[in-house]
Amino acid sequence: MTLAPQDLTVRPLAGPQELGLFCRLPYVLDHELADDLASGLRRPEWMWVALRGERVVARASWWTAEKGGQPLALDFFDLDDTLPVPERVGTGVRLLETAVAAVLPGGAARPEYGRFVPPDWREDPVARESVEARIQVMERTGARMLVERLRLEWRAGTAVPEDSGRLVFRPVTGREDLVALMTPVMEGTLDAHGQADLASGLSAREAAEKHFDEELAGYTSPREWWRTAELPSGEPVGFVVPARNNYNPIIAYIGVLPAHRGQGYIDDILAEGTRVLAGQGVERIRAATDLGNVPMAKAFERLGYVNFERAFNMVWD
Structure with missing residues (x-):
């Protein structure tokens, strides 16, 4: 069933006490949210949800580097991946357009959207559909892809070469x-x-x-x-x-x-x-x-x- 516009509520969080509501959709950075709110790197008015009744069907949040700063990145944008793709995309567009008008009023420049994805997302049909639905939403709102990056990690215990003396x-x-x-x-x-x-x-x-x-x-x-x-x-x-x-x-x-x-x-x-x-x-x-x-x-x-x-x-x- 396609979601009727009147069935969707789009709003910011009422306060930090609604963090649990925001986290009903998962993302790899969820564990950072509480500390970000406490330190002022996020604000409840920058954290938006789209609700069908009590069910969260989309969410978005902006981040800044220091307390009191302006939004520097749109780093949370999630959709309910159980919904059909057209419904997912339509819901995401409505959420994003509504939130942007409130968070970045007066034609302010939009910060970059960044998303962490599995290293094999193109080979995994489920992950690919999920990623491409989010890309569709961004493109519908006028964004374009800038770059895809590898995220890398050195782990303790991995050998590090001694200084070669060349430099x-x-x-x-x-x-x-x-x-x-x-x-x-x-x-x-x-x-x-x-x-x-x-x-x-x-x-x-x-x-x-x-x-x-x-x-x-x-x-x-x-x-x-x-x-x-x-x-x-x-x-x-x-x-x-x-x-x-x-x-x-x-x-x-x-x-x-x-x-x-x-x-x-x-x-x-x-x-x-x-x-x-x-x-x-x-x-x-x-x-x-x-x-x-x-x-x-x-x-x-x-x-x-x-x-x-x-x-x-x-x-x-």
Whole structure:
């Protein structure tokens, strides 16, 4: 039976006490919601449900990086996968359009939509139908696919190579030190977000500054962990940014300067970043790379990182 419009109630949560209602549809990040609400990274008015009576048939939530911030990502969007696909999609569109009008009024830019999916989602018919229904909703509201990414994890006990001695590592001395290295890395980057910044008209320097200011500068973990890589002569080769976000230790950013690509230095630099975090006694290190960035994916694989999940990002132009 097709859901009649009058049978659907679309509303935000009345408060944190309704978190259980929101969690009637499952997602891999559900365990983070309570802490996010308590720390102000989510707000009840950003968490929306579509109800048929007492049954949750769709939900959505936005997230921000710090208490008091504006919505930075639409990272929850779930549909009742027992419904027929056309009904699922129609319900999702109504929920999203209603919620966006309230959460992002006045034509405010829509943050990216990000979704974690199984690594084999294309081969699993059930997972594929579920993922494609969500993509259909986003496309119906004007979004387009930006990138699919591999999510990777190093686990405690996995061997990390000793320093090969080919490179000399030193801590990053400040913003300019790192931005100066990020700028040439942006030229010819395989990263979809970097490519989008360049396509928007930003110079490589401006794209590097944007990435630093909007992401790297927000990490509260010690900047003493950040490393530049040089030849013994002092010539710069690349860099790595080991960090901790709100949830996990991560390899936040890594790069090899164009003049030194193809010589295996990425393995040395990634190993250094992994050693820095492993030395803190962490249980795991998370990382991600675009599906199309084959050289980076192979470097993670060589160092023992496991592809445990995929993610995709969609944007509204």
